[in-house]
Amino acid sequence: MASRLTSMATVLVTGGAGYVGSHTCVALLQAGHEVAVVDSLANSSAGAIDAVAGITGCRPRFDAVDCRDEVALEKIIAEVRPDAVFHFAGLKSVPESVKDPLRYYRHNLESAAVLLSVMNRAGAHRIVFSSSATVYGVPDELPVAETASLRPCNPYGWTKLMVERMITDMVEADPRWSAALLRYFNPVGAHPSGLIGEDPGGVPGNLMPYLLQVAVGRRPALPLYGTDYPTPDGTARRDYIHVMDLADGHLAALGNLESSAGQAMICNLGTGRAVSVLEVIEAMEKVSGHSLPHEVCDRRPGDVPELWADPAQAFRDLGWSANRTLADMCRDAWTWQSSHPWGYRRLPPTIPTTGAGVLP
Ligand code: NAD
Ligand code: WQD
Secondary structure (H helix, E strand, O other), X not given: OOOOOOOOOEEEEEOOOOHHHHHHHHHHHHOOOEEEEEOOOOOOOOHHHHHHHHHHOOOOEEEOOOOOOHHHHHHHHHHHOOOEEEEOOOOOOHXXXXXXXXXXXXXXXXXXXXXXXXXXXXXXXXXXXXXXXXXXXXXXXXOEOOOOOOOOOOHXXXXXXXXXXXXXXXXXXXXXXXXXXXXXXXXXXXXXOOOOOOOOOOOOOOHHHHHHHXXXXXOOOEEEEXXXXXXXXXXXXXXXXXXXXXXXXXXXXXXXXXXXXXXXEEEEEOOOOOEEHHXXXXXXXXXXXXXXXXXXXOOOOOOOOEEOEOOHHHHHHHOOOOOOOHHHHHHHHHHHHHHOOOOOOOOOOOOOOOOOOOOO
């Protein structure tokens, strides 16, 4: 008989209104699990929860609560009685973390510490944590395996490593705990329905959302950071992974938690393929049918020339591998952005367009 975690589990999803969280909610609900979301909406919109309900036909319980609110979280966990918790909630901007490190340490560490305390008291001992390939910093070898040296280059990356440590220590202290620490590479794309997707506030810091805003006319051109890297076309290479492949990786991790009591497993979630910035632009031009202007700029400080995953361990331990292509990632991201040029806001803000006809 299938275990409860592979058949029908109740999963509490922190940060479930956010980009990766909302896509993972869809995957969980479509696999027959029950979902309860806790999200402060600090970087997301309740519209994402409506869209998750629209795609799946199931509306998850939703509490607009900050994970650091111990009293509220305690009540929610007592009511939901989760079989597992997926912890996506947190702040994620590298440059913001460099500018205001204390805010990042306080927010991300306190969110995790409060969550783990509440889980411990409630007897909920299974957690999947959103870590990041940023914990590797500049790797000595490529592709990068889980055994590589860990030396984050920014406070955000340190918070990820510290929370990994916090969770590992909980597991070591009490074998009823089990954990999956998932190191994502570069999540992009959207659910193929185009009803949910990435919706950053302000100027996007990441390549794909910036490029999409160029494609819908919200921005005139992509700043292309560096064409003098020691790579085949001179632009930096990354391991872009479709967000639905990432969501499936979480489902695989959930299935593994029941049989891995006393363990904190660490897995890279990437495709194992290196893709350059120019290749992303070209793939997006193809699916959108638009030529996408870009302006060559200096390298962005702190960027590594190349980073891609050795995904073998995820396949070995979770039976998971990514199978969607770069064309799939671009097509699905474009379906989302072209149908939601302003993200979850239906109408553009009432700021006038610039003279060039470019939207703000
Ligand atoms: P996101 O900002 O879209 O989602 C995070 C969600 O958490 C948001 O909805 C936000 O409102 C919520 N949130 C933040 N702090 C909270 C708190 N204290 N309590 C409750 N809710 C809170 O980010 P995302 O891209 O979906 O990333 C999800 C997780 O994956 C993050 O932990 C991020 O660090 C990690 N990650 C993301 C990437 C990426 O490139 N997107 C890569 C590696 C790791
Ligand atoms: C990809 C490539 C840029 C924007 C970041 C975080 C990492 C993880 C994923 C959370 C680089 C280039 C980008 C632009 C560009 N997040 N680029 N013009 O830097 O690999 O990783 O997101 O954990 O921690 O650091 O992703 O999408 O920002 O950049 O040329 O406007 O695109 O220089 O080569 P990155 P990215």
